[in-house]
Amino acid sequence: MPIQNKMSVAVPQTLTEKDYCTAYCAVKRFAFPRQRRSIRAGICLTAAALAASTIPACLNFYRTAVPSAVITAAAVILAALIWFLQPAVDSRRAAAVFRSCPLMAQPCRVTVTRDHAVVQSKYENYTEYWTDFSVCVETPELFAAACGRQRDMLILKKQDLAPKQAAAISRCLAGAFALRYYKTGR
């Protein structure tokens, strides 16, 4: 179905800390793929494997495997720490960012059109063009466009949208962002 030229969907919404954390984590996953915990933990495990492979040589030359074993153990522990702690660290960081900006928690009205979004609240009124953002992620709960000019993230909650509206916005954003549009949690 072709995208309508005059699509315009207006939604009132109020963001919560949980919404922001969900959007932050989803966007970070796609905007900074090298910072994913699987990649970081993988790098540490590779280093651990390399260090472990030097144990026989270490035994042969120095009659002790302690240096290689220590490096191997440290890399494995680091991988485990990254795997288990990174989600919590990311969420805490997102919560801190959200709490530091009371403007984000204000009730607002977001109007989405094919080219841009207009956000209106009691204190602010701004327009963001889709071309200003670097990436857009759709999750089962929300749409999040990242690295905007006015605000780092533009979030649109699906719970405030009718299914038809959500589908129309999804098509519109997929067209506007093309290869920079990601859909998760299907």
Add this chain to the structure above:
Amino acid sequence: MEPVTVNFAMTRDDYMSGQLARAKSGTARTETIAVKIFGIFLILLAFLLLLTRTTQSWLSAVAMAGGIFLLFLCRPLLHAIVRRKAADDFEAGRCGMPAQTVSFDNDRVCFRTERYEGHIPYGMLARAYEDGSVFLLFTGEDECRCIPKRTLDKQNQKRVEDLLKSRMKQKFVQEGAHEWTK
């Protein structure tokens, strides 16, 4: 009282000063002091190693180089990197809205650009920062607006400072503006 209103377009120098101020405002004083203490410790260690006439004189040289770097070169180098990145961002057009009008009212600050209009009470600002060349108004931890001081005359600068001091109290930090730039 009449609000203080400025209308300006961001220049390359303004943007670089703003980014530098932002980096400085994000650095905790304790971090700076810790780096200096560690630098002094390394220099003392270098002298101690020299005095004890250790055979590993390279260790003393490394400690001395590290100490000098931390004490005298680390900060200027970081500032140079920030300024260089800011210049690159400005030239690539990644500096946000270049022209804006900012109005400091008694109870709120108003921003107006081509695509943004905000009337934000001082209490909703996360913090404010002033150095020798700019005022930074943080609407959140990750977002701030920069007002170059060149756009304000002395009298209006004083009025803005007084407004921010009285409305934001401890959330307004003045760095270096009175010690070495004036």
